[in-house]
Amino acid sequence: MNNTKPIYVTQPHLPPLEEFYPYLEKIWENKILTNGGPFHQQLERALCEYLGVEHLALFSNGTIALVTALQALRVTGEVITTPYSFVATAHSLLWNGIKPVFVDVDPVTLNLDPAKIEAAITPQTTAIMPVHCYGNPCDVEAIQKIADNYNLRVIYDAAHAFGVQTQNGSVLKYGDLSVLSFHATKVFNTFEGGAIICPDAKTKLRIDQLKNFGFVDELTVVAPGINGKMSEINAAFGMLQLQGVDQAIARRQEIDTMYRRLLKDVKGIHCLDDAGQEVSNYSYFPILVKDGYPLDRDALFEKLKDHLVFARRYFYPLISDFPMYRGLPSANSANLPIANRAAKQVLCLPIYPNLGDDDVERVANLIIGDD
C-alpha cells in the first residue's frame, strides 16, 4: 500500500519534451510572443480544419472566452443556464451583470432539460447558456426551437466538447456561439487556453477586437474589450498537441470500454451513458452511486482516496449552492430535484491517455470491493 502510486482524476497528455524545442526556437527567432502571431494564426486555421468549423477565435482560457462571448452578442438581463456545471459557466454571467436563471437537468444526460426551459422565460430573458456536460451533446434541436420561438440567443459552454460530433457534424456549430476550454485538464490542452466558435467572419472580427481591448487599429478603440489573447507559446504547444490528439482520444475510449465492462454487474453503480452522439471524446468517466450500492457516494470517494485514487465529484456542490447564487429564486433545491440528486450521486473516475490497464483494474476493483 505504501508503494502504491497515486492516481488522479486526470493527467495532461504531453508529447516528448524535445519535440517542443523546434517550436520554441521559432519563437526565439522571430521574437513575436503574443498579439495574434504566426502560431496563433496557424492554430486557429488548424483547429477549424480539425473540428470541422468555419471560424474560431483563440483565447487565453475558457472563462474569458465565455465572458467575451456574452459581450460579443450584447447579452443582458436574464440568461437561462444549468446549475450542474463548473462554476465558471455562471460566473461568466455575473461578470457581465447578467442574472443567471437555473433550470433543472435531464435525468439521463444531466444536460439542461429543454422541457423545463419555457417555464423559466420572462420578459428579461435574452439568452440560454447550456453546457455539453462531460462532452455529451445537449438536445440542441429542442433548445434551438425554443430560442427561435422566443427570439433568444444560445451560447453553448462547450468546454468539455472538443471534437464531439452529432449526426450532423461538429456539435460546436449549434447555437449562436460555442466556447471551448483548452485547460490542462481537458482532452486537448494548451496549458491554459480556450476558443469561441462563431458562424461568420463579421462576428469573429468583433470577438477578435473584444479580446484585444477593443482595438480596431492603432488609434481606434470601439468597445471596452479585455485582454483575452492566447500567447504564442500556448498556440505553438497547441500545434504540437493536435498531432497526438486522435491517439489520446482513442486511448480514452479503451479506458471507457474497460470501466464499463468491469463495472457492469456492480449493483448500485451506474455508468453514465452517452447522449447518442456520432463521435465522443471520452473526456470524463462519470458514475452514479445509487441505492443498492453498499456505500454512499461520499463514502466511496473517501475509500478511493484512502487507496490513493483521487476521483472527483464533478459537479458537486451545484453552482446554485455557492454563496453568490443561492439567494436566487431559481437556486431553490425544490426547483432543481434532478440536478440535486445527481450532485449527491456522481463520481468522476480517473481517465486519461497515460492511465494503464492495471490502473483501471485497480480503480474498478476498489469499487467492486475486491481490494
Ligand code: T4K
Ligand atoms: N465551463 C466548464 C463546463 C468547465 O468545466 C470549465 C473548466 C470552464 C468552463 C472554464 O474553462 P477554463 O477557464 O478553465 O479554461 C478543473 C479545471 O481547473 C477547470 O478548467 C475545469 N473546467 C474543471 C472541470 O476542472 P479543478 O479545481 O478540479 O482542477 P484541479 O487543479 O483540482 O485538477 C484536477 C486534477 O488534474 C488534479 O488532481 C491533478 C490533475 N492536474 C491538474 C492540473 C491543473 C494535473 O495533473 N496537472 C495540472 O496542471 O478544476
